[in-house]
Amino acid sequence: xxxxxxxxxxxxxxxxxxxxxxxxxxxxxxxxxxxxxxxxxxxxxxxxxxxxxxxxxxxxxxxxxxxxxxxxxxxxxxxxxxxxxxxxxxxxxxxxxxxxxxxxxxxxxxxxxxxxxxxxxxxxxxxxxxxxxxxxxxxxxxxxxxxxxxxxxxxxxxxxxxxxxxxxxxxxxxxxxxxxxxxxxxxxxxxxxxxxxxxxxxxxxxxxxxxxxxxxxxxxxxxxxxxxxxxxxxxxxxxxxxxxxxxxxxxxxxxxxxxxxxxxxxxxxxxxxxxxxxxxx
Numbered sequence: 644x645x646x647x648x649x650x651x652x653x654x655x656x657x658x659x660x661x662x663x664x665x666x667x668x669x670x671x672x673x674x675x676x677x678x679x680x681x682x683x684x685x686x687x688x689x690x691x692x693x694x695x696x697x698x699x700x701x702x703x704x705x706x707x708x709x710x711x712x713x714x715x716x717x718x719x720x721x722x723x724x725x726x727x728x729x730x731x732x733x734x735x736x737x738x739x740x741x742x743x744x745x746x747x748x749x750x751x752x753x754x755x756x757x758x759x760x761x762x763x764x765x766x767x768x769x770x771x772x773x774x775x776x777x778x779x780x781x782x783x784x785x786x787x788x789x790x791x792x793x794x795x796x797x798x799x800x801x802x803x804x805x806x807x808x809x810x811x812x813x814x815x816x817x818x819x820x821x822x823x824x825x826x827x828x829x830x831x832x833x834x835x836x837x838x839x840x841x842x843x844x845x846x847x848x849x850x851x852x853x854x855x856x857x858x859x860x861x862x863x864x865x866x867x868x869x870x871x872x873x874x875x876x877x878x879x880x881x882x883x884x885x886x887x888x889x890x891x892x893x894x895x896x897x898x899x900x901x902x903x904x905x906x907x908x909x910x911x912x913x914x915x916x917x918x919x920x921x922x923x924x
Contacts, residue, residue: 673899680704680893687888703889704897711868712894715876719855720901722872726793726854727847730801733794734846735839738805739831743814753806759799767859769796774863788864789872793854800853801846808842809835844909851905855898873898 679687681699741753773792777783782791816838817830825834836843858874865871877898880891 673896676892677896679888680896682889684889703893707890707893707897710890711871711879712873712876712897714869715871715873716897718870719873722790722793723851723854725790726797727850729790730794730798730850731843731847733798734801734805735836735843736831737798737802738809739835741802741806742809743817756799756802760803770860770863773860777864784865784867784870786870789857789861789870790854792860792864793850793857796857796860797850797853800849804846804849805839805842808839808845811842812838848905848909852902855902 675694678694679692680703681701682693682697683700683702686693686697737756741749774783777785777788782788812835817834820830820834856874857872858878861872862875862878865875873894877891877894880887880894
């Protein structure tokens, strides 16, 4: 009995220790970058670096916002919104079709979609094929190029999430709605989405993060300052002769803020969305 109690507390301690290590690994670089962005140009060169006791300044933020970063941030917001709206609608319709209709090769189609999930994590493997395709279509360096890429890369993950959510919705609810005179249009675009809100939020969050953080393909398919997304704009502060640490960390800190804002609103729905959605009786 005593050994079981010791083992239990040992596991709890190990879990807490792992959690602390993960938090440190993820939060310390962000904290260091945020602190660095508030230092003056002279204090950036001081070694060892100071975390406290320095003169705070927003000069690097002013430099960044007066440059091309503002345009890139606006571009990324538009690109991400287009990707989220189009991706969620497409994923919702695909998820509904895959869970409610019977047709040949349905499982094969679903497995093909699932095989596309690594695209949102390993986009570098598709740079050359995408470049050749968009060159053939004459769409390189076009405003719609990146939204189309973001939608295509993140739809597989969104469809997988939506299928799980749709499977958690009893078909009896739809039958009852049809008996009450509800149209198919109402069921698909009003009833089911209201039941699957956590799943929709989870899919939207994943698409937004994937679109906002994408860099590799964005740096290849567009080469105009007016079309650059935020991640490519950040990289502009890494030059041939060195790095502009002040503007670089200021731009990186600003780029994280929208993700934190979106996650603060939708993050609480992430777990329930990934675990097949919620059913309201």
